[in-house]
Amino acid sequence: MDSPAWLVLRGLCRGLHLAGCFSVSGTMVLAATLLRGARVPGLKLLAWGGFALALGAGAGWFLLQTAYFAAAQGWADIITASPIVAQDTRFGALLLGRVAVLLLAMLLFQAGWTRPAALLGLGGVLAQAWLGHGGAMNGPEGNVLLASAVLHLAGAALWLGTLPALLLALRHLPGDEAARLARRFSPLGMACVAVLLSAAVVQFVLLIGGVGALFSSAYGALVSAKLLALAVLIGLAARNKFRLTPSLPGSRAALCRTVALEIGLGFAVLLAAGVLLQLEPPAMAGMAGM
Template identity: 40%
Template sequence: MPEIRSPRAEPSRTPDASPTSTATRDVPNAEAPGTGSRPATRAALVPLAAAAVGATVLLIALRAGGALTVAIPGLPDPGPVTTWALPSIRLLGDALATVTVGMLVTAAFLLPGDGPSVSPHGWLLLRRAGLLSAGWAATALALITLTVSDLLGVPPQRLGLATVVSFASSIAQGQALLIQAGLAVTVAVLARVGVSRGLAATAAVLALVAVTPPAFTGHAAGAGNHQTAVSSLVLHILGAALWVGALAALLTVRRSRELADAATRYSRLALGCFLAVAVTGLANAAVRLGAVEQLWQSRYGWLVGAKLLALAVLGLVGAAHRSRTLPALRAGRRGAFGRLAAGELVVFAATFGLAVALSRSPTPVASDPVDADPITELLGFPMP
């Protein structure tokens, strides 16, 4: 197995280099003296800003969409822990999954490799993806307990272990989360031990598979015409994971000399993901809303409208990247790309908060229509 130098390895020196100079071309993310603190500070602020925006939008959207209801005395109530922790951990898990996918895809396909091995930047992304994937697995396991609590209307501290195990092993929602956790653990192991592009690609594919199981058990699975709803949701999730995750990964290596080429490859991927997310999002919204007027007459429609607005903004940002920041990046001016991409990630965080709130909010169209015949329930659409 070829040896991969740690990104923190001591840099090589040219024959005419002074004892205090470094050959920054050999060190990933190296910077000229005196220029590192401010960009590093900005880079650290991006995930903090994204987390704050995502959490704030989630809170507002949960209230606006009707997902938060007042407990009625005498009726089962999961309590405040589940009410707030379930959507919050769901948002955290979605973020960890997305960045994991993006780092693996970037290491395997966007950054140039070193023969059969990933580049030093790719090596760093693999190690980070391994840590994030382990956290992703932990959130999936936590969601099992919280989902049981939510469905039964029992606070999580009062649930027995047998109840949680039974849910995870015999109920579709629990099985989906358990499968997701298992795949995330596998991805974490592969990412931590792998150095080859082939292994990075394998981990990326497994991570993409791992983001899909919950899509088969949520709103979409219970909707009329569930075939369209589930298929569009799966493609929507995959497109969003690739689009957002790879952008986040590029920001972590934005000072590398390979960034211009990687960003150009990403631009083509992002355009395809934007189109896929837009088309599948509209298809899924049509199934859930039932009629166009529900877009402004229902709370669920208000959230869908906000998400469509965010998608339009992201489309304009993508056009700005292709027309302005990518040419500047190829010319060696990287600041504009980093600033615009950071703002783009904050908008993405808002859309993630909206998505989680939508998954918790009642839809205008009933999930299980009372007048559906057995054939329609099975196929998801009436017989021709």
């Protein structure tokens, strides 16, 4: 099960799993910080929906990755290899451990322990970094890449992961409260963009190596698509900050539409990221053995 189609399917499951984790973490973080105790109908249901997506897609990713590890020819091989992958590989231990952490965070969130839940949820997201290229490498370059992956995940989770909860709050809160929330969200969004761009520079240098690689490999082409989508996301965020947010509450409908568009683009970016992490970076061969 190592054809391009299976590789893409593994990547899509990985991206869907990450999207679910982001939604769980982002919902909790927004509830614990910027919402400041405001009651938003459906917030816990949104978090449970994200957890269901993370759990279902994570199960698919686990089974497909197990099939790849075991060179499985059928379900019998996958079932036989699953306990071994769960117990004896970093992939299995981290994936199952993260799901357990997210479940604990969900139970705390349901019980009203918002801040501990948010910390656990964010920790579960950041653990994803050890399943990427930096977690698989040794030496200084591997440490730098791992640190940049942690920052990249933090920035993405605190921005893209909070957008569904933000949209829900903007739609249900009274006009003045929605306006205050949008204004409080703007500095967080800008900080996250700065972190994402900084981490992207490090990853570009260590994984891509040069501009030419963006046009000479499948990895580079997918990175180019991600960068384009990120540029559009930043443009939409700038429109929100400088045009729509100052006009609230009158511009609430337009702001909600823009945030919904950001959610759709962010979802596509996470799917692309999932596939990207299944591919070998152009510069990886030069780092082998470091």
